[in-house]
Amino acid sequence: xxxxxxxxxxEIGFEDYAEKAGRKLSxxxxxxxxxxxxxxxxxxxxxxxxxxxxxVGMFGxxxxxxxxxxxxxxxxxxxxxxxxxxxxxxxxxxGMRPVYMHxxxxxxxxxxxxxxxxxxxxSYMFGGRVRVPIVIWAAVGRGWGGAAxxxxxxxGLFTHVPGLRLVMPSRPYDAKGLLIASxxxxxxxxxxxxxxxxxxxxxxxxxxxxxxFGRGIVRRQGKDVTIVAISYMVxxxxxxxxxxxxxxxxxxxxxxxTLKPLDExxxxxxxxxxxxxxxxxxxxxxxxxxxxxxxxxxxxxxxYLKAPVRRVASPDVPTPASYVLEAKFYPGKEDIISCCQExxxxx
Amino acid sequence: MKSSRxxxxxxxxxxxxxxxxxxELYRMMLKIRxxxxxxxxxxxxxxxxxPVHLCIGQEAVAVGVxxxxxxxxxxxxxxxxxxxxxxxxxxxxxxxxxxxxRETGCSRGRGGSMHLIDPSVGLLGSSSIVGGCVPIATGAAxxxxxxxxxxxxxxxxxxxxxxxxxxxxxxxxxxxxxxxVIYVCENNFYSVCSHLSKRQAKDDIYRRFQGLSIPGYRVxxxxxxxxxxxxxxxxxxxxxxxxxxxxxxxxxxxxxxxxTGSGVEVGxxxxxxxxxxxARCPVKNFGRFLLEQNMMTAPEMEExxxxxxxxxxxxxxxxxASPLPDGDxxxxxxxx
Numbered sequence: 001x002x003x004x005x006x007x008x009x010x011e012i013g014f015e016d017y018a019e020k021a022g023r024k025l026s027x028x029x030x031x032x033x034x035x036x037x038x039x040x041x042x043x044x045x046x047x048x049x050x051x052x053x054x055x056v057g058m059f060g061x062x063x064x065x066x067x068x069x070x071x072x073x074x075x076x077x078x079x080x081x082x083x084x085x086x087x088x089x090x091x092x093x094x095g096m097r098p099v100y101m102h103x104x105x106x107x108x109x110x111x112x113x114x115x116x117x118x119x120x121x122x123s124y125m126f127g128g129r130v131r132v133p134i135v136i137w138a139a140v141g142r143g144w145g146g147a148a149x150x151x152x153x154x155x156g157l158f159t160h161v162p163g164l165r166l167v168m169p170s171r172p173y174d175a176k177g178l179l180i181a182s183x184x185x186x187x188x189x190x191x192x193x194x195x196x197x198x199x200x201x202x203x204x205x206x207x208x209x210x211x212x213f214g215r216g217i218v219r220r221q222g223k224d225v226t227i228v229a230i231s232y233m234v235x236x237x238x239x240x241x242x243x244x245x246x247x248x249x250x251x252x253x254x255x256x257x258t259l260k261p262l263d264e265x266x267x268x269x270x271x272x273x274x275x276x277x278x279x280x281x282x283x284x285x286x287x288x289x290x291x292x293x294x295x296x297x298x299x300x301x302x303x304y305l306k307a308p309v310r311r312v313a314s315p316d317v318p319t320p321a322s323y324v325l326e327a328k329f330y331p332g333k334e335d336i337i338s339c340c341q342e343x344x345x346x347x
Numbered sequence: 348m349k350s351s352r353x354x355x356x357x358x359x360x361x362x363x364x365x366x367x368x369x370x371e372l373y374r375m376m377l378k379i380r381x382x383x384x385x386x387x388x389x390x391x392x393x394x395x396x397x398p399v400h401l402c403i404g405q406e407a408v409a410v411g412v413x414x415x416x417x418x419x420x421x422x423x424x425x426x427x428x429x430x431x432x433x434x435x436x437x438x439x440x441x442x443x444x445x446x447x448x449r450e451t452g453c454s455r456g457r458g459g460s461m462h463l464i465d466p467s468v469g470l471l472g473s474s475s476i477v478g479g480c481v482p483i484a485t486g487a488a489x490x491x492x493x494x495x496x497x498x499x500x501x502x503x504x505x506x507x508x509x510x511x512x513x514x515x516x517x518x519x520x521x522x523x524x525x526x527x528v529i530y531v532c533e534n535n536f537y538s539v540c541s542h543l544s545k546r547q548a549k550d551d552i553y554r555r556f557q558g559l560s561i562p563g564y565r566v567x568x569x570x571x572x573x574x575x576x577x578x579x580x581x582x583x584x585x586x587x588x589x590x591x592x593x594x595x596x597x598x599x600x601x602x603x604x605x606x607t608g609s610g611v612e613v614g615x616x617x618x619x620x621x622x623x624x625x626a627r628c629p630v631k632n633f634g635r636f637l638l639e640q641n642m643m644t645a646p647e648m649e650e651x652x653x654x655x656x657x658x659x660x661x662x663x664x665x666x667x668a669s670p671l672p673d674g675d676x677x678x679x680x681x682x683x
Contacts, residue, residue, distance in 0.1 A: 085482070095490060
């Protein structure tokens with residue numbers, strides 16, 4: 001049960017894992033495998049959440065885990081998001097390692113008291129005498145008229161709170177390794193997944209391995225512009241990079257993978273090289289993650305910048321339902337391309 | 348006023364309770380009272396820079412419940428937590444040092460009066476968000492069940508906590524899973540300056556959750572024997588995996604919401620009301636009763652008191668002589 005002795009510490013690969021030789025797995029299967037390995041490895045781990053033992057199994061990521069590990073360790077919960085977050089905290093204080101699964105981050109807003117007032121503060125407020133190893137997992141929805149309360153990307157809110165870790169993977173390899181790292185960690189961790197990422201397939205090693213918090217990855221090397229892309233925006237950024245390549249623009253794409261802690265070094269090093277920065281986030285613009293990353297570069301790397309920075313983010317309105325409005329609401333490849341062209345002074 | 352309907356005199360039915368237990372209940376209440384009185388005495392010096400919420404008048408609740416708990420049972424407290432901490436066996440020196448903002452404090456100077464903890468005796472935290480620890484106590488009970496341990500968990504909270512939705516959410520889950528958790532509501536009738544009658548449609552907290560079928564009890568929270576008896580019933584049931592219970596203890600804080608006033612000067616309650624409850628003092632009445640019943644002699648009582656006074660004195664000396672945290676440590680303990 002000592003995680004530190006069991007885990008593979010070494011990180012595999014650097015670029016696109018799908019290119020590597022090895023086993024390919026769907027994003028959903030990668031997450032499910034992480035949960036299954038954690039349940040098998042450590043009897044203190046349990047998985048709870050509305051519908052985790054139902055025939056859908058939370059998009060498939062918890063599918064049938066209860067059949068192998070029993071409903072004591074994989075159980076459905078009342079909606080009561082606030083109390084159940086507190087229950088997870090209490091169980092963690094009693095020595096367990098709960099993983100609390102949510103369909104949508106929107107419902108985490110009901111649990112903000114337990115997440116922000118309690119989980120995030122329990123270590124600090126009590127001088128480090130106790131710890132709260134809990135994992136809260138949720139997947140952002142998008143499209144099909146999901147509208148204002150089933151599509152929110154709330155990473156900006158959670159980034160603001162000391163004491164939390166915030167994980168936003170973009171590849172199956174990272175989703176598995178970061179989930180295992182989160183369960184093994186001794187602090188409250190929030191993992192925000194994206195429904196559209198769950199469609200991917202990629203190279204995923206077997207067995208337990210972790211990806212360290214606060215270590216981003218260069219998804220694509222380039223010399224002209226740095227794009228720091230969060231979660232699903234990594235896909236859009238890579239696709240924008242491809243198109244820009246045809247125009248002779250060489251884009252570097254950085255995927256921070258965890259926003260809290262944030263890999264400052266990988267961002268600053270890239271901006272030092274390119275002198276230009278575009279941040280692409282799935283969340284709102286004002287007070288968001290993009291603002292934080294831009295502020296980081298303004299504070300620690302202003303001298304590297306050859307041009308003003310640009311943020312690609314959702315406009316400051318709730319998500320609309322109509323697909324016509326959705327198309328206007330969600331930024332994507334085209335916005336990233338035009339922001340890159342702007343910082344290069346092309347348009 | 349509904350709170351004044353409490354009987355004027357307190358009757359103690361001590362049948363089947365050992366003399367040793369009776370003395371221990373008294374000794375523990377007296378210890379809490381003495382600590383609180385010392386805080387009250389020294390608070391005006393402004394050296395305890397923390398908002399203190401004194402529990403003077405409410406000692407019987409913490410003592411009557413904690414008397415049944417083992418050191419490894421879990422307790423969770425709230426902003427008015429000095430009594431819970433002491434009754435569970437928490438280190439008094441570390442508590443007073445916390446009030447003095449010292450590095451030797453139970454929370455290393457990061458918590459203050461409202462955030463006491465002593466993991467060595469199962470007190471795993473105190474929240475000043477009303478009702479905040481109730482689901483956490485519920486979760487600790489779940490942890491105990493999952494680990495196949497016999498520990499039980501107790502949540503102490505006030506009357507205003509039942510106005511929070513998280514109480515309903517927590518009790519529903521505890522009933523669903525038959526968790527070994529005891530919900531102890533200290534109904535002191537006031538939320539800061541607001542009387543219960545201005546906040547709740549009915550004065551029936553103990554029955555508020557009967558729709559969930561949780562056993563609900565109402566006791567005179569100023570009568571340590573009544574609290575002790577009902578707590579025993581609830582705790583024995585929880586240990587037998589019979590599920591949670593809810594206990595409403597009707598009591599009164601003789602001091603203001605925080606600080607050392609009485610609240611009369613603020614104007615939200617009368618001296619007559621405070622005097623009426625002071626006459627029902629849980630500590631003095633029980634002490635007098637033990638003397639009358641010859642369960643304790645006057646010299647014994649003096650000996651008790653002197654020993655406690657000395658312990659309290661030492662705790663304050665320890666706190667005052669302790670080092671303050673190193674300011675550079677402000678970032679420490681955020682992550683583990």
